Amino acid sequence: MIDTIDRQIIQATQAGLPLVAEPYQAVAEQLGITAQEVMLRMADMLEAGIIRRIAAVPNHYKLGYRHNGMTVWDVDDRHVDSLGQRVAELPFVSHCYQRPRHLPDWPYNLFAMVHGKTEQDAEKQIAVIAELLGEDCYRHAVLYSTKILKKTGLRIAG
Known part of the structure; x- marks a missing residue:
């Protein structure tokens, strides 16, 4: 309370x-x-747990990062925790988390957001993640941002 x-x-x-x-x-x-x-x-x-975090929330677009992609990975469930931790530690990953699969349409269980100033920058970052995941990753996809959404949390009225 x-x-x-x-x-x-x-x-x-x-x-x-x-x-x-x-x-x-x-x-x-x-x-x-x-x-x-x-x-x-x-x-x-x-x-x-009343508040989740105290953190800066940058506007990547204003900082020049126009190629922002949520990478989604189909990773062996036996290794997703340890691999997710390693991906989260990469300096170019802003957030990384595990989510449940929704088979047969959505096989991905590991998500990691990357930010690049150019498409080539983002692709290099994605290649680093793919190499790190190695044979424990079966497939992946990238969902690139097309616009910035307003980032807000819970609002308590006065």
């Missing part, structure tokens, strides 16, 4: 932390508490 202050912190940060030198201080001043309390409460909410 969240109390009134936790709710206020969520409402103050749900569209993102303020883009200032000391964002926690800005939130604290808005709520009349200390920056330390904001940070501790956010850490506690993260630990409890």
